[in-house]
Amino acid sequence: MSVASAAPHLEVQGLTKRFDAVVANDGVGLTVPQGSIHAVVGENGAGKTTLMRIVCGLEQADAGSVLVNGQRTASGSPQAAIALGLGMVHQRFQLISGLSALENLILGREPRRGVSIDRREARRQGQSLAEQLRTRMHWDQPVERLSVGTRQRLEIMRLLYRDARLLIFDEPTTVLTPGEVEDLFAILRDLAANGRTIVFISHKLTEVLAIADQVTVMRRGRAVATLEAKETNAGQLASLMVGDPKLVEVLEADRAEPRRTQDPREPALQLDGCTLRDTDGRSQLEGLNLRVDAGEILGVAGVEGNGQRELIDLALGFRRPDEGRVLLGGRDLTRLGVRGRRRVGLAYIPEDRDQEGLDRSGPIYRSAIALRYSRPPIRRAAGIMDGDSARAYAADLIERDRIVAAGTEAPVRSLSGGNAQRLVVGRELDESRPVLIAAHPSRGVDVTGTAFIHEQLLRLRAAGTAVLLVSEELAELIRLSDRILVLFEGRIVGAFKRGEVDIERLGRLMTGAEAARPA
Amino acid sequence: MSVHAGRAGAGTMLDARGAAASIGWALAPFLVALLAGALVLVVTGRDAVATYQLLAEQAFGGGTAIANTLAQATPVLFTGLATAFAFRAGVFNVGVEGALYLGAFGAAWVGFSFIGLPSPLLIGSALLLAALVGAAWSFIPGFLRARWQVDEVVTTLMLNFVAIGFTSYLVNGPFLAVGTANSMSPLVAPAARLASLAPPSQFSIGFLLALAVAAAFWFVFSRTTLGYELNLVGSSPRFAATAGISLLRVVVLAMIVSGLIAGLAGAVQVLGVNGRFIDHFSPGFGFTGIAVALLGRNTAVGCVLAALFFGALSNGSAMMQLFSDIPLDLVNVLSGLVMILAVVNFAGLRPRRFAPLPAVAEADEALRDRGGPA
Numbered sequence: 001m002s003v004a005s006a007a008p009h010l011e012v013q014g015l016t017k018r019f020d021a022v023v024a025n026d027g028v029g030l031t032v033p034q035g036s037i038h039a040v041v042g043e044n045g046a047g048k049t050t051l052m053r054i055v056c057g058l059e060q061a062d063a064g065s066v067l068v069n070g071q072r073t074a075s076g077s078p079q080a081a082i083a084l085g086l087g088m089v090h091q092r093f094q095l096i097s098g099l100s101a102l103e104n105l106i107l108g109r110e111p112r113r114g115v116s117i118d119r120r121e122a123r124r125q126g127q128s129l130a131e132q133l134r135t136r137m138h139w140d141q142p143v144e145r146l147s148v149g150t151r152q153r154l155e156i157m158r159l160l161y162r163d164a165r166l167l168i169f170d171e172p173t174t175v176l177t178p179g180e181v182e183d184l185f186a187i188l189r190d191l192a193a194n195g196r197t198i199v200f201i202s203h204k205l206t207e208v209l210a211i212a213d214q215v216t217v218m219r220r221g222r223a224v225a226t227l228e229a230k231e232t233n234a235g236q237l238a239s240l241m242v243g244d245p246k247l248v249e250v251l252e253a254d255r256a257e258p259r260r261t262q263d264p265r266e267p268a269l270q271l272d273g274c275t276l277r278d279t280d281g282r283s284q285l286e287g288l289n290l291r292v293d294a295g296e297i298l299g300v301a302g303v304e305g306n307g308q309r310e311l312i313d314l315a316l317g318f319r320r321p322d323e324g325r326v327l328l329g330g331r332d333l334t335r336l337g338v339r340g341r342r343r344v345g346l347a348y349i350p351e352d353r354d355q356e357g358l359d360r361s362g363p364i365y366r367s368a369i370a371l372r373y374s375r376p377p378i379r380r381a382a383g384i385m386d387g388d389s390a391r392a393y394a395a396d397l398i399e400r401d402r403i404v405a406a407g408t409e410a411p412v413r414s415l416s417g418g419n420a421q422r423l424v425v426g427r428e429l430d431e432s433r434p435v436l437i438a439a440h441p442s443r444g445v446d447v448t449g450t451a452f453i454h455e456q457l458l459r460l461r462a463a464g465t466a467v468l469l470v471s472e473e474l475a476e477l478i479r480l481s482d483r484i485l486v487l488f489e490g491r492i493v494g495a496f497k498r499g500e501v502d503i504e505r506l507g508r509l510m511t512g513a514e515a516a517r518p519a
Numbered sequence: 520m521s522v523h524a525g526r527a528g529a530g531t532m533l534d535a536r537g538a539a540a541s542i543g544w545a546l547a548p549f550l551v552a553l554l555a556g557a558l559v560l561v562v563t564g565r566d567a568v569a570t571y572q573l574l575a576e577q578a579f580g581g582g583t584a585i586a587n588t589l590a591q592a593t594p595v596l597f598t599g600l601a602t603a604f605a606f607r608a609g610v611f612n613v614g615v616e617g618a619l620y621l622g623a624f625g626a627a628w629v630g631f632s633f634i635g636l637p638s639p640l641l642i643g644s645a646l647l648l649a650a651l652v653g654a655a656w657s658f659i660p661g662f663l664r665a666r667w668q669v670d671e672v673v674t675t676l677m678l679n680f681v682a683i684g685f686t687s688y689l690v691n692g693p694f695l696a697v698g699t700a701n702s703m704s705p706l707v708a709p710a711a712r713l714a715s716l717a718p719p720s721q722f723s724i725g726f727l728l729a730l731a732v733a734a735a736f737w738f739v740f741s742r743t744t745l746g747y748e749l750n751l752v753g754s755s756p757r758f759a760a761t762a763g764i765s766l767l768r769v770v771v772l773a774m775i776v777s778g779l780i781a782g783l784a785g786a787v788q789v790l791g792v793n794g795r796f797i798d799h800f801s802p803g804f805g806f807t808g809i810a811v812a813l814l815g816r817n818t819a820v821g822c823v824l825a826a827l828f829f830g831a832l833s834n835g836s837a838m839m840q841l842f843s844d845i846p847l848d849l850v851n852v853l854s855g856l857v858m859i860l861a862v863v864n865f866a867g868l869r870p871r872r873f874a875p876l877p878a879v880a881e882a883d884e885a886l887r888d889r890g891g892p893a
Contacts, residue, residue: 318760339763350761359755366751370762373747385744 007070009034009166009197010055015064017050024050026221027064032166032214037188037198039208039229042218042241043446045416048201049091051218052168055199056088057081068166087164089155091171091444095143101154102126102139105161129157133187148304149180156187167191168199173207174444177303177472178507185211203241203446205234219243238447266330267291268466269315269435274324276310276490284310285490288324292466294434297457299481300470303510307490308439308470315437315468316348317341329434342371347428349453351439351470357424358412365394365408368427401426418449425456436460439470454480474503488512548814548860549828556853560845570845577842578835586720587838592830593722593791594619594801596729597784598808599826600736601777603817607740608773609753610664614675615781616805617682618656622649622782623789624686627796628694630707630789638710645711646728646786653782654775656682661774665767671774679805687798694796702798713791725787730823732780737819749773781805810858829854 012030016023025047032038040048053059055066060076067073074080095104102122111121123139130137135153143151152172159167169188173181188198188211202208208215209229216226217240225240269292276285285307292298302308313319314326317338325334328344336344350356358367369390372378377389394408401422405415412420421441429436438457442450457467457480471477477484484501486494486509494501494509557567578588598615605612629645636644660678663669687702696705713723740746751759752769760766784804789796807829814828815821836850 316761337763337765338760339765342763348761352757355755355757356761357758359751359758361754362750366747367758369747370751370758373744379744383744385742385747387742 007067008032009036009069010199011067011070012051012055013065013067015051015054015066016062017047017054017059018062023221025054025061025064028218028221028223030216030223030226032197032199034197035192035195036213037192037200037211039200039202039212039215040218041202041205041208041215041237043203043418043448045220045418046218046241046446047221048218049170052088052170052199052201055081056086056168058088082162082164085163085165086168087159087162087166088168088170089152089159089172091174093151093155095151095154097144098142100140101137101143101146104143104154105129105139105158109162125161126157129160132160133157133190135183135187148175149177149183152176152180152184153187164196166197166199168201170201171203171444172200173202173204177511178474178503179511181207205237205447208237209234217241241446242448266294267327268294268329269468270325270327271311271314271321272325272327274314274321274326276314276319277322283490285314285321288490288492290485290492292435292468294466295461295464296482297461297467297469297480299477299484300468300487301472301474301477301484301506301510302470302487304472306487306510308487310490311487312348312437312439312470316346345433345435347433347436349425349428349436349438349441351443353420353424358420360411360413362412363409364398364405364412364415364423365391367412367423368394368397368408371427371430397423397426397430417444418446418452421445421449422452425453429456429460432463433465435466435468437468437470440472441469442471442473442476450476474506477506478503486510548857551860552853552856555856556849559849559852565845570839570843570849573839573843573845574832574835576835577838578831582717583720584834584838586717586722588827588831588834589726590720590722590792590830591833592826593726593729594784594788594804595807595811595829596726596822596826597732597780597787598804599811599815599822600729600732600808600819601780601784602805602808603812603815603819603822604736604749604780605773605777606812606817607753608749608769609756610661610770610773610777611672612657612660612675612774612777613672613806613809614657614660614678615777615784615808616801616803617675617679618653618778618781619785619788619801619805620679620682620686621656621785622653623785623800624689624704624796625649625652625782626786627704627707627789630711631705631795634708634710636708636710641708641711642713642790645707645790646783649782649786650779651782653778653780653785655778657774657778657781658771661771661778664774665770683799686796690796690798696795704796706795707790711790712794713787715791721792723787723791725791728783728787729826732783733819733823736822740819745772781808784808807854810854814857828857 008031010030010032012028015025015028017025028047028051030040030051040051042048050059054061054075057073057076057078057080065072066075068084068086071084073084096107099107102119105126106117106122111118111125113121126137126139133153133156137150137154137157138146143154146154152175156167172184176184188200192198200208200212209232212229214226215229215232215237217224217237219241224243227236271288271290274285274288275283277283288307288311290298290311300308300311310319314321317326317333317336317340320334325332327333328341328346331344333341333344354360369378372393373385373390378386378393380386391408397403398405398408403415403419403422403426405419412423415423436457441453441457445453454476457469461467469477469480478501482498484496484506485492486506488510489512494506553571557571560567560570577584579585598619601615601618602612626645626649629648630641633641633644656678660669660671660674663674664671690704691702694704696703713725716722716724716726740750748759748764748769751762752764752766756766759769788800788804793800811822811825811829814825815823832850832854836847839845840847
């Protein structure tokens with residue numbers, strides 16, 4: 001850090017970028033000194049990712065300039081950005097599945113001996129990078145077998161392998177477990193201490209305050225403020241991000257809300273001794289008993305891959321249990337398919353909204369009417385679809401849920417993440433359904449979006465809906481759930497009432513660090 | 520409310536601009552193919568402009584020329600629509616050729632077996648049987664794909680050979696016309712023939728039937744809940760499954776309808792052009808249909824335009840041979856180029872405007888994970 005450089009490591013001046021009618025960046029300025037950790041916060045659609053894509057040469061700016069060490073960069077050239085030592089860890093990793101960790105590391109810049117790849121040299125360099133990050137890597141494993149956290153570290157190593165001096169992280173913690181977040185932060189601090197510069201994009205304010213030296217807040221394409229992390233707090237950042245003091249109040253109120261557990265009512269969704277095996281006969285769920293009552297939120301905690309997906313598939317009717325029964329409101333629906341269960345009254349907010357919750361390439365109205373197209377008034381006699389009433393319904397949804405969209409014909413992919421989520425939630429919760437399954441509902445969603453979905457879940461609970469909430473956000477689970485179950489390797493290893501458990505305990509149970517106790 | 524109306528207005532304007540851009544980019548493959556063809560002509564020492572002039576004259580110059588072009592467009596309009604129907608649901612059906620052969624034989628069989636029937640009834644039953652045979656044939660790969668994710672590109676392609684070989688056997692053995700040395704069925708009854716709309720050309724009411732199918736295609740995809748399901752399964756199978764749509768049902772149905780249209784293509788060729796089933800009669804109508812569907816971006820209007828293009832090319836070149844030394848192969852080069860360029864997404868070089876080709880991998884995954892008990 002003693003490297004006294006006259007110019008800041010990264011300087012952005014008056015950057016402007018338009019996509020059709022949308023201004024993604026509007027005269028953004030940013031200064032990042034060498035060796036610092038600089039956070040850029042803002043809601044989904046505030047322009048953070050666009051800004052960083054321009055810095056890395058992945059997008060071309062309409063106006064403005066990017067300077068690295070005082071030197072102006074060529075706009076829209078990723079090669080030039082790499083040559084200047086810029087590198088980015090994207091939200092979706094850029095690793096190639098099928099190739100090993102080592103092959104991914106060296107891809108595009110292989111050490112050579114004659115005409116062949118010098119694998120020994122590659123491995124030596126890989127090992128030294130792993131030591132630098134104080135981690136270990138299974139170099140010969142195909143990347144798809146590595147855990148998410150390991151894949152992320154591999155991405156970091158790839159950047160270091162290419163001599164990146166300025167590393168940009170786009171929402172790096174979204175995919176990590178709490179323990180992995182700590183590891184990542186340790187790595188980032190190390191890198192900064194060694195003179196590398198970190199730009200950290202996020203909308204999780206507590207994380208930002210824990211890791212960053214400075215914080216730049218973006219709102220609707222503008223950089224509205226840059227603050228020293230030590231001199232600000234989550235409340236100030238939130239109000240700068242949202243720009244609406246009332247919303248911030250709602251958020252704070254939600255955090256402080258005291259909960260009275262309601263009297264247990266009749267069970268709405270029941271899984272009764274459900275066992276599920278994969279095609280090789282390995283058990284994915286083992287004798288699972290689960291009950292969600294009307295008017296309660298049942299949280300399910302667990303690290304991805306421990307049976308949550310299978311649990312949701314069973315409840316929705318995508319798969320049938322090898323043993324056991326699924327009941328909805330006391331009715332045995334084990335043999336009923338997805339459509340039948342949806343009719344009986346199942347709402348579903350999927351984890352992967354892009355793939356499971358929306359038709360991204362289609363117009364908004366098509367995604368909006370997915371649960372209604374087969375009934376009047378949209379479906380008229382003889383399977384004729386009433387286009388007007390389909391569009392009218394979509395328009396109502398857009399207006400009611402304040403979805404920012406260019407009309408019902410605009411493609412879903414033109415929506416920002418938060419607005420896409422509103423569309424999914426609005427559609428699923430439009431009619432009262434006795435049971436809601438919500439999978440990681442706040443994943444990849446900003447402060448406003450999270451507040452919106454939490455508000456909806458609590459509203460439904462109060463109205464007597466049974467909510468099955470599957471999440472890895474332990475704070476979210478603890479805040480919202482009346483009861484929490486912990487899944488580990490397809491079994492329930494812990495069951496708690498509200499207030500009986502804290503994050504640390506859940507974390508230990510989820511990862512198998514604490515032995516199971518009878519549920 | 521006024522804000523709302525204003526936004527809707529802006530949307531319409533954007534749509535209009537988008538539509539204009541779409542049309543521009545949809546024309547790109549044709550233009551690039553014509554340029555490349557011109558290059559071939561110039562390199563081989565011929566006058567490109569004069570050749571194209573001659574080609575256009577032969578294809579569109581006068582009533583007879585236009586009638587012939589429409590006659591040539593008829594089978595590929597059918598096969599294009601058949602292919603597009605499956606594509607829309609994300610099924611890459613390359614087996615239209617096989618269903619066309621079986622449909623053609625079915626129609627011929629009705630035509631030469633029930634010669635006593637009155638004309639409308641005879642034609643009606645011939646078309647019906649052809650459609651049913653084509654549908655039943657295409658059900659097989661459709662079900663294999665939907666139930667066990669058997670790659671439909673492989674099955675439909677291979678089943679083509681089975682269908683062509685089987686019909687070949689039929690007209691070389693049991694149904695070989697008496698008194699002919701070549702492998703062909705007996706002639707269908709005169710009452711089974713489709714009337715020519717512009718004698719002596721082969722431009723028959725079959726073309727109107729093809730237009731009617733195109734209209735029905737448009738109607739299904741833009742005005743029915745079935746079309747909604749097909750669209751949704753084609754573009755987002757996982758979402759469709761989550762919404763409760765049975766992927767199995769929709770995929771199988773798409774293949775059945777595709778085969779049905781393909782069967783009609785064969786019937787119209789028999790009843791309107793050849794008058795009988797002839798062994799290996801199709802010069803690849805089913806495969807040209809793939810190009811028609813791709814060029815037509817899987818839309819009804821697009822397929823009509825693309826079919827007209829190929830019809831004109833085919834008719835113009837046949838006539839051109841009579842009046843010049845331009846080889847017929849030039850047209851094969853041109854249509855080959857158009858097919859390749861049709862797959863190149865010119866719009867992909869710009870911000871995306873068109874739906875991508877069927878996302879087969881995604882659909883398979885969805886069928887495997889989500890196709891089961893729904």
